Amino acid sequence: MEDQDDPALPGFDLDRFTPYRLSVAAERASEGLARLYRARFGISVAEWRVLAHLEHSGNVSVRDIEARVALEKSKVSRAASRLETAGLIAKAVDPADRRLLQLSLTPEGRALMAEMLPVALGFQAEIEARLGDALAGFERGLQRLLDDMEDKDDPSA
Amino acid sequence: MEDQDDPALPGFDLDRFTPYRLSVAAERASEGLARLYRARFGISVAEWRVLAHLEHSGNVSVRDIEARVALEKSKVSRAASRLETAGLIAKAVDPADRRLLQLSLTPEGRALMAEMLPVALGFQAEIEARLGDALAGFERGLQRLLDDMEDKDDPSA
DNA sequence: GGTTATTCATTGCATTTGCAATGATGTCAA
DNA sequence: TTGACATCATTGCAAATGCAATGAATAACC
Numbered sequence: 001m002e003d004q005d006d007p008a009l010p011g012f013d014l015d016r017f018t019p020y021r022l023s024v025a026a027e028r029a030s031e032g033l034a035r036l037y038r039a040r041f042g043i044s045v046a047e048w049r050v051l052a053h054l055e056h057s058g059n060v061s062v063r064d065i066e067a068r069v070a071l072e073k074s075k076v077s078r079a080a081s082r083l084e085t086a087g088l089i090a091k092a093v094d095p096a097d098r099r100l101l102q103l104s105l106t107p108e109g110r111a112l113m114a115e116m117l118p119v120a121l122g123f124q125a126e127i128e129a130r131l132g133d134a135l136a137g138f139e140r141g142l143q144r145l146l147d148d149m150e151d152k153d154d155p156s157a
Numbered sequence: 158m159e160d161q162d163d164p165a166l167p168g169f170d171l172d173r174f175t176p177y178r179l180s181v182a183a184e185r186a187s188e189g190l191a192r193l194y195r196a197r198f199g200i201s202v203a204e205w206r207v208l209a210h211l212e213h214s215g216n217v218s219v220r221d222i223e224a225r226v227a228l229e230k231s232k233v234s235r236a237a238s239r240l241e242t243a244g245l246i247a248k249a250v251d252p253a254d255r256r257l258l259q260l261s262l263t264p265e266g267r268a269l270m271a272e273m274l275p276v277a278l279g280f281q282a283e284i285e286a287r288l289g290d291a292l293a294g295f296e297r298g299l300q301r302l303l304d305d306m307e308d309k310d311d312p313s314a
Numbered sequence: 315g316g317t318t319a320t321t322c323a324t325t326g327c328a329t330t331t332g333c334a335a336t337g338a339t340g341t342c343a344a
Numbered sequence: 345t346t347g348a349c350a351t352c353a354t355t356g357c358a359a360a361t362g363c364a365a366t367g368a369a370t371a372a373c374c
Contacts, residue, residue: 012274014209014226018284018296019186024227025302026183029176052171062323069171070181072362077324099322099369117169127175127302134301137294139175144291145182145284219353229332234354256339256352 033123041116042086046071046079048116051105054089055113059102061094088112190280198273199243203228203236205273208262211246212270216259218251245269 014020030045037043043051049069054060057068062080066073080103083089088109094100105113128135171177187202194200200208206226211217214225219237223230237260240246245266251257262270285292 011213012209012270012277013213014206017209017277018281018299019183019190020206020227021296021299021303022179022183023187025299026176026179027227029302030180033176049171049177052169052174056168056170063321070177070184073323074325074362075360078360081324097322097370101323113169120169120174124175131298131301134294134298137291138298138301139178141288141291141295141298142175142178142182144288144295145186146178220351230353231332231355232330235330238354254340254352258353 029127033120036119036123037116040119041112043112043116044079044082046075047083048120050076050079050083050103051088051109051113051116052120054103054105054109055117059104061100061102063100065103083109186284190277193276193280194273197276198269200269200273201236201239203232204240207233207236207240207260208245208266208270208273209277211260211262211266212274216261218257218259220257222260240266 033048034045037045037048049071050065053065053069057064060068062073062076065071065076065080069076071079080089080091080101084091087106090104090106092102092104094102131138190205191202194202194205206228207222210222210226214221217225219230219233222228222233222237226233228236237246237248237258241248244263247261247263249259249261251259288295
């Protein structure tokens with residue numbers, strides 16, 4: 001009986017609040033992944049995203065990555081700098097538009113990705129195993145959220 | 158033809174990587190909520206969580222909140238201090254165990270929550286609307302992730 | 315061509331964050 | 345009781361973050 005005398009409040013339960021649940025799940029997942037990457041490869045989540053995008057998409061600019069990978073451009077920039085220092089990616093000025101950078105994996109970066117990918121896929125498999133038969137429904141919902149939110153980001157309204 | 162000559166790499170797609178998807182969805186949702194709370198009430202997400210938990214659970218210690226609300230204890234502590242300064246919560250030393258604090262809503266805090274709850278519920282409703290018939294499956298999956306990850310947090314192994 | 319806006323990447327700087335003390339209490343056993 | 349250890353909240357401090365310049369390059373317009 002820890003209720004005080006408030007007849008009005010409907011007894012809100014954070015545990016049933018989807019944004020909160022989503023946030024906790026995401027945090028935990030990212031944290032787990034981050035732990036793996038940091039311990040085994042010395043790579044942060046931002047760096048991982050940049051690498052993964054480069055592996056997938058060849059030469060890209062910082063702006064491209066920012067858009068495609070949900071990372072602040074300053075975060076991308078700094079991640080890229082660290083990766084370059086580590087010899088994992090190369091920066092080149094785009095000859096067609098010299099404001100743009102062309103980021104690309106070095107052979108070392110490519111080799112590291114070859115090591116990291118199995119870890120990533122293993123992590124993914126683990127999540128899928130946990131989800132079990134809820135996987136399809138979950139991914140479907142997630143997709144809806146991602147689709148709908150695509151541009152809700154920029155509330156010019 | 159942006160493929161270089163790498164026969165081995167399986168063409169990993171970040172967009173199909175659940176941790177990433179989860180993280181983006183969560184970030185966007187939290188950001189949307191944060192925008193509402195900040196603009197209309199001057200409250201951060203951490204502060205919102207503390208308030209929500211207090212509204213739900215009466216007197217609680219910082220440690221309780223840390224555990225129940227997925228917030229670092231220093232974050233809780235600082236959020237609580239700001240809320241106290243704002244006159245929204247009260248801190249009292251637990252007479253039974255003077256290491257503990259008893260956080261509780263002040264009338265002002267209670268009043269603010271009464272204003273914020275409809276906004277929260279509206280946000281929740283919006284998400285549910287977006288999910289549509291995918292809602293149940295999504296929440297089911299989310300729940301599995303949350304259940305399973307409950308204690309994976311502390312890898313003493 | 316010359317001038318003004320845009321776009322891009324980086325960086326300065328204030329704020330936030332997370333982690334490791336710190337100090338204040340409490341527990342337990344000798 | 346005393347002393348060693350555990351728990352709680354706070355805080356110091358270094359690192360990360362986000363936002364707003366900054367400077368370089370291009371585009372657009374006249």
